[in-house]
Amino acid sequence: MTASNKKYTIEESNAFIETFNINPKGSGALNGLRFAVKDIIDIEGYQTSCGNPYWRDSHPVAVANAVCVDQLLYAGGQCIGKTVTDELAFSLDGENFFYGTPLNPKSPERVPGGSSSGSASAVACGLVDFAIGTDTGGSVRVPASNCGIFGMRPSHGFISVAGVNPFAPTFDTVGVFARSSDILAKVASVLLACDVPSTVEVGTVHVVKEAFAIADLEVVGALSAPIEQLRRISGDKVKEMSLLEINSDAQLSDLQTWLNTHSTIQWAEIWSCLGSWVEYVKPEFGPRIKRNFELTKNLDRGKILEAIRRREVYFRSLKSFLRNNDLLCIPTAPSVAPLKGSLGSDRTTCTYYPRALSLTSIAGIGRLPQVTLPLADVNCVPIGLSLLASHGHDAFLLGVVQMIASQVLQHI
Amino acid sequence: MTASNKKYTIEESNAFIETFNINPKGSGALNGLRFAVKDIIDIEGYQTSCGNPYWRDSHPVAVANAVCVDQLLYAGGQCIGKTVTDELAFSLDGENFFYGTPLNPKSPERVPGGSSSGSASAVACGLVDFAIGTDTGGSVRVPASNCGIFGMRPSHGFISVAGVNPFAPTFDTVGVFARSSDILAKVASVLLACDVPSTVEVGTVHVVKEAFAIADLEVVGALSAPIEQLRRISGDKVKEMSLLEINSDAQLSDLQTWLNTHSTIQWAEIWSCLGSWVEYVKPEFGPRIKRNFELTKNLDRGKILEAIRRREVYFRSLKSFLRNNDLLCIPTAPSVAPLKGSLGSDRTTCTYYPRALSLTSIAGIGRLPQVTLPLADVNCVPIGLSLLASHGHDAFLLGVVQMIASQVLQHI
Numbered sequence: 072m073t074a075s076n077k078k079y080t081i082e083e084s085n086a087f088i089e090t091f092n093i094n095p096k097g098s099g100a101l102n103g104l105r106f107a108v109k110d111i112i113d114i115e116g117y118q119t120s121c122g123n124p125y126w127r128d129s130h131p132v133a134v135a136n137a138v139c140v141d142q143l144l145y146a147g148g149q150c151i152g153k154t155v156t157d158e159l160a161f162s163l164d165g166e167n168f169f170y171g172t173p174l175n176p177k178s179p180e181r182v183p184g185g186s187s188s189g190s191a192s193a194v195a196c197g198l199v200d201f202a203i204g205t206d207t208g209g210s211v212r213v214p215a216s217n218c219g220i221f222g223m224r225p226s227h228g229f230i231s232v233a234g235v236n237p238f239a240p241t242f243d244t245v246g247v248f249a250r251s252s253d254i255l256a257k258v259a260s261v262l263l264a265c266d267v268p269s270t271v272e273v274g275t276v277h278v279v280k281e282a283f284a285i286a287d288l289e290v291v292g293a294l295s296a297p298i299e300q301l302r303r304i305s306g307d308k309v310k311e312m313s314l315l316e317i318n319s320d321a322q323l324s325d326l327q328t329w330l331n332t333h334s335t336i337q338w339a340e341i342w343s344c345l346g347s348w349v350e351y352v353k354p355e356f357g358p359r360i361k362r363n364f365e366l367t368k369n370l371d372r373g374k375i376l377e378a379i380r381r382r383e384v385y386f387r388s389l390k391s392f393l394r395n396n397d398l399l400c401i402p403t404a405p406s407v408a409p410l411k412g413s414l415g416s417d418r419t420t421c422t423y424y425p426r427a428l429s430l431t432s433i434a435g436i437g438r439l440p441q442v443t444l445p446l447a448d449v450n451c452v453p454i455g456l457s458l459l460a461s462h463g464h465d466a467f468l469l470g471v472v473q474m475i476a477s478q479v480l481q482h483i
Numbered sequence: 484m485t486a487s488n489k490k491y492t493i494e495e496s497n498a499f500i501e502t503f504n505i506n507p508k509g510s511g512a513l514n515g516l517r518f519a520v521k522d523i524i525d526i527e528g529y530q531t532s533c534g535n536p537y538w539r540d541s542h543p544v545a546v547a548n549a550v551c552v553d554q555l556l557y558a559g560g561q562c563i564g565k566t567v568t569d570e571l572a573f574s575l576d577g578e579n580f581f582y583g584t585p586l587n588p589k590s591p592e593r594v595p596g597g598s599s600s601g602s603a604s605a606v607a608c609g610l611v612d613f614a615i616g617t618d619t620g621g622s623v624r625v626p627a628s629n630c631g632i633f634g635m636r637p638s639h640g641f642i643s644v645a646g647v648n649p650f651a652p653t654f655d656t657v658g659v660f661a662r663s664s665d666i667l668a669k670v671a672s673v674l675l676a677c678d679v680p681s682t683v684e685v686g687t688v689h690v691v692k693e694a695f696a697i698a699d700l701e702v703v704g705a706l707s708a709p710i711e712q713l714r715r716i717s718g719d720k721v722k723e724m725s726l727l728e729i730n731s732d733a734q735l736s737d738l739q740t741w742l743n744t745h746s747t748i749q750w751a752e753i754w755s756c757l758g759s760w761v762e763y764v765k766p767e768f769g770p771r772i773k774r775n776f777e778l779t780k781n782l783d784r785g786k787i788l789e790a791i792r793r794r795e796v797y798f799r800s801l802k803s804f805l806r807n808n809d810l811l812c813i814p815t816a817p818s819v820a821p822l823k824g825s826l827g828s829d830r831t832t833c834t835y836y837p838r839a840l841s842l843t844s845i846a847g848i849g850r851l852p853q854v855t856l857p858l859a860d861v862n863c864v865p866i867g868l869s870l871l872a873s874h875g876h877d878a879f880l881l882g883v884v885q886m887i888a889s890q891v892l893q894h895i
Contacts, residue, residue, distance in 0.1 A: 097785060113755065131763035135755045138653075138748075138787060145788050228640040228850070231748075231791070232652045234755030240644045240652070241550075261788075264795040336550075336643075343525065343547045343646030351543035373509060375550060376557050376673075379643070383676040390875075438640070463802075 079176060079196040081152075086173040086192035088120060090152035095144055100257045102147035104200040107193045110153040111160055111186075111205055112245070113137045113234040121236050122156040122167055122186070125354030137234025139203060139245050139262055146261040151199060154189025158360040159345060160205055160238050162186050163213045163427055164414055168357025172411060177219045178452045181408035184214030187246070191218045194248040201249040201258050205232075207239050208337055209404075209431030211246030212443050212457065217408035219445040219453030221255045221472070223247045226463050227438040230262045239340035242333070242435045252476035255442070256469045263465050271470040273305050274396040276458075277312040281326050282401035282433070285426045289449045290402050297446035297456050298400065300479040309400070318388035326429035329385065333432035335370070335378035342367040359414070382436050389437040393461040398471065401430055403443040403455035433459065440465040442472045446479060491588060491608040493564075498585040498604035500532060502564035507556055512669045514559035516612040519605045521598075522565040523572055523617055524657070525549045525646040533648050534568040534579055534598070537766030549646025551615060551657050551674055558673040563611060566601025570772040571757060572617055572650050574598050575625045575839055576826055580769025584823060589631045590864045593820035596626030599660070603630045606660040613661040613670050617644075619651050620749055621816075621843030623658030624855045624869065629820035631857040631865030633667045633884070635659045638875050639850040642674045651752035654745070654847045664888035667854070668881045675877050683882040685717050686808040688870075689724040693738050694813035694845070697838045701861045702814050709858035709868050710812065712891040721812070730800035738841035741797065745844035747782070747790035754779040771826070794848050801849040805873040810883065813842055815855040815867035845871065852877040854884045858891060 081087055088110045095102070108114060111121045113133035120127035136144070144150065155170045157163075165188030166172045173192030175183040183192045187204025191214035194202050204211045206224040215222020223246050230245045237243060245262065249255035256267045278298060283291050302309040314324040322328045341364075348354075349364055356364065393399070405426035415421050434441040439462055443455035458475075460468035493499055500522045507514070520526060523533045525545035532539035548556070556562065567582045569575075577600030578584045585604035587595040595604045599616025603626035606614050616623045618636040627634020635658050642657045649655060657674065661667035668679045690710060695703050714721040726736040734740045753776075760766075761776055768776065805811070817838035827833050846853040851874055855867035870887075872880035 097788070099788075113759070131759045134758045134762045136784075138751050138755050141751070141784050141787050142791065145785055228653075231752060233649070233752030237645070237649055237652075240649075241640075264788075264792040339550050339553070340643060340645030343550050346546045347525070347543045350546045372548075372553050373557055375553050376509070376511075376676075379554065380676040 077176070079174065079198065081198060084174045084192050084196040084198055085171050086154050086189040086196060086198065087152040088155055088170065093144065093150040095147045095149055097145035097147060099146035100261055101143060104254065105149045105151050106143060107152050107154045107190055107199045107202040108140060108150060109156050109187045109190045109204040111156050111236045112140060112203065114140060114150070114153060117153060119236065121160065122158040122170065123354060123356065124169055125352055126159065129352050135234065138231035142261055154193055154202060157186035157188060158356055160186040160207060160210055161341070161360050161363045163209055163424065164359065165214060166411065168360070175218050175408055178408060180410060181452065182217065182411055184217035184408055186210040187214055190248050191215055191220065194220050194250050201247060201254050204246050204248060205235060206244050206246040207242045208333065208428055208435060211248065212431060212441060213404050213427060215248055215443045216403035216453065216455030221249045221252055221445060222443045223255060223259055224434055224441045225259065225263060225465050226440045229463070229465060237344045239337040239344065241336055241340055252472050256473055259465065259469055265466040267466050267473065268470040271467060271474060272396055273308055273398065273471060274394050276301060276305055276309045276398045276400050278309060278400045280311055280313045281324055282430055285326060285405055285429060286402040287406045290406060290454050293447040293449045293454055294402055294456050297479060301475065304475065304478045317392045318385070323385060323388070329432040329436055330425060330429040332378050332381045332385070333435050334428065335374045336382060338367040338370045339372055339375050342370065385436050386438060389439070390462060395461055395464055396467060397461065399433065399459040401433065401457050401459070403430065403457040405430060407449050407452040407454050438462045440468050442468055444472060444475065489588070491586065491610065493610060496586045496604050496608040496610055497583050498566050498601040498608060498610065499564040500567055500582065505556065505562040507559045507561055509557035509559060511558040512673055513555060516559070516666065517561045517563050518555060519564050519566045519602055519611045519614040520552060520562060521568050521602045521616040523568050523648050524552060524615065526552060526562070526565060529565065531648065533572065534570040534582065535766060535768065536581055537764055538571065541764050547646065550643035554673055566605055566614060569598035569600060570768055572598040572619060572622055573753070573772050573775045575621055575836065576771065577626060578823065580772070587630050587820055590820055592822060593864065594629065594823055596629035596820055598622040599626055602660050603627055603632065606632050606662050613659060613666050616658050616660060617647060618656050618658040619654045620745065620840055620847060623660065624843055624853060625816050625839060627660055627855045628815035628865065628867030633661045633664055633854065633856060635667060635671055635854045636846055636852065637671065637675060637877050638852045641875070641877060649756045651749040651756065653748055653752055664884050668885055671877065671881055677878040679878050679885065680882040683879060683886060684808055685720055685810065685883060686806050688713060688717055688721040688810045688812050690721060690812045692723055692725045693736055694842055697738060697817055697841060698814040699818045702818060702866050705859040705861045705866055706814055706868050709891060713887065716887070716890045729804045735797060735800070741844040741848055742837060742841040744790050744793045744797065745847050746840065747786045748794060750779040750782045751784055751787050754782065797848050798850060801851070802874060807873055807876055808879060809873065811845065811871040813845065813869050815842065815869040817842060819861050819864040819866050850874045852880050854880055856884060856887065
C-alpha cells in the first residue's frame, strides 16, 4: 500500500480541539514519544467537551488527569493536545457537526472514521507517535482501519476508565492508535501493565466466515494477501471457521443477532448514563447524533434482560472455544472509509452501520482484545485486518502483532 | 446465632432516603419479591443524592433507571425505595453526617457498615427481600457481615454499572444483599444472566492464613465452627494456605501491600472521577468524608504506575493459582461491627480501616466474586465468613453458597 510520507500541519489535519505541551512527569518506556488525547478523556486544567460545546459549557474544568493520561505521562510520554471526537462518542463517522472532520491523510475525500476521529488523524498525519481514544462499539478500531494505522481495543476492564466520560460502561474501553507495532506494544504495555512477549507460539488462527461474508468483495480480495502471509508465517495454522462451531445455536451464526444484542445493551446504557443530561440541558446536536439519542431514548427497555442473557451465553461460548493462544481473524470494517457526507442522518437505514457494528460487536460481546493491522488497501484506500485473542490475553495478542508486523509488513 | 424475628418499621430502620412503590415491569424469577436501591444508583423520576445533599442539588432528576434496576423490575421485582449511603460511597462506616445511621438490627449500638448502609439495614430489618448496593472496596461485603445477612460482590465487569455514579471504575461493582441464599441466587442470576448450578463439585477451599492473622482473635474463634462444617461437607477439601503459595514475591504475603496497591489505584480514580465536582461545587461533607477526599486529592500520583503493575501481577498470580472450582476463604471483616461513633475522623490512624480494607482488597485486585455468609457471631454480634471464587465463576460460587446454606445453616 502507499505509505505517504507527506507531512501535515496541525491546522491541515483538523485533528485537534486544542494543542499545548504537557511534559513527561517521569521517565520510562515512552521517553521521547509525543501523544494526543481524545477530548472525552480528562486532562487537568482543561475543559472536556466530548465533542459538543453544550457538554463543555455545562461541566467544570478537570482538576485531575484521567488515570490513563497520568500513566502515559509518568512513563515518559509528552502530551501535545486534545483531539476531536464525534459528539459524546456516539458515531463511527468522524464528521463532527461543531468541530469539523479531521483529515484522513490516506484518502482526503473520505471520513477518518469515529468516534476517535482526531486521535486517528493525528497519528496518521504523523503529528504524534501515538494517541489514545475510547472504543465502545468500534471507535478506535474503525478509524484506525480507515486511516491505515494500528489500533487496539483492549480486553474490557483492563485499562482504567477513571476520568473518561462514561458512555456504555459494559463496553467502554480506552484504546490506542500507533503508527508502528513497536509503539503500539510500548504504549499498551504501559496502560495494561503487562510485558509483551518477544516470541509467541500461535495456536489456531480462526478466520471467521460470517465476518468476511458481510464485507465488500473488494475488501475480501484485499485481505486475502495478508491472510496468506499469515498462513505462511504461522505454519499453516490459519483455518476457516463458522460461528456455528462456537455454539450450535443457529442464531449465533447470524452476526445480525450479535449486533442486536450489542446495540440493545449499548443503547440502554447510553440513555442511563447520558439521558438525564440530554433532557436537562437540551443541547444542540448535529442531525446524526440527535437521531442517535432518539434511538436510545425510545428503546424498548423490556429487551434488556434477553440481550444481557444472550450476551453472556455468547461470551461463555467464545471463552470455551478460544484457547489461550488462539486468534480470531476478521475484517476490521466492511468497507474502506465511506466518502465524506455519504452516511446520511439515520444509521438504521444505511448499509454501512449494521455491517460495521456487526463486526465490532464480536470483541464487545466477547470482552476480547482486538488489534487492527494496516495490512491492505483497495485502490490505495486502507482497510485493516483484525486479530482478536481470548479475554485477558492482550500481551499475547500484542506479541503476535509484533511478529506479524516484522514478518509481513516487509513483504507488502 | 440469634436470629431476631422482631419486625421494624421503615422509620425505625432509618434505612431509607425515600420510599415509594415501583411495580414490576415484567414477570420472572423475582415475582413477589420487594427490593430497595442504594441512593447512588439512578431511579427514573428521582434525584440521586449519593448520600450528600450538595450532590443531589447539583444534578438533575434521573430520566432513566440504571440498567440493573430495569433488570430487576423486568424480572418481576417490586422496588419500594432508595436507601441511605455513605457520602459518595466513600466509607465503610454507615454513619452519614446528613442522613443519619441506618439501624443495625442485630446490634443497635453498632454501625450497620457502609457505604451501602441503608440497603444492608433494610434487608436485615426485614423490610425488603433483597437490596442492591455498590461495592468498590467492601461497601456490600462489610455491611452484610455487620448486619448478619448474605452479601455478594460479583466478578468485576459482569453486572452493568450504567446509571450508577462512577467512583473508582477499576473496582466499582453492583452487589446484592439478601436474607437467604435462595433469594441471593435468584437476584444474582438475573443481574449476571447466569444459571446457578443445583449441584457443584468443590475443588480445594483455601483458608488464607494471612487474612485470619489480621482478624480479631474472637472473630477467628467464631469462624472456626463454620469452617469445620465446611471441612465436613466438602469431604476434607479445606486446606490452610499462605499467599506465598500464589507467588513467591515476599511482599505478596503481606496484605498491607495488597491494601496499598488497592488504595493507590482507588484514590487516584476517585479524584479523577469526582475531583472536578468537589472543587467546583465545594460541597459540605461530614468530617470523615472531607478527610477522605483530602487523601485522594493529595495522593502522589507518581505511585499509580507501580500500583497498577503490582495489581496486574497479583491478578495473574491469583488466576494461575485458583482452579475453576477452587475457593478462597477469609473473614469478611477483621472484627464485628464497630460501636457507633468509635471510628474517628481519620481512617489512616485507626486500626479498623487498614485491616478491613486489606481483606476486601483481595477480591478487588483479583477481580474475583465474593459472597459473605452470615454463619457466625461473637456474643450475638454477627461476623461473616467469605468465600471467593475465580474470576468469572460467579454462578459456581452461588451454587456453593446454596449448598452450604442448606447443609450448614441448619446445624447452627
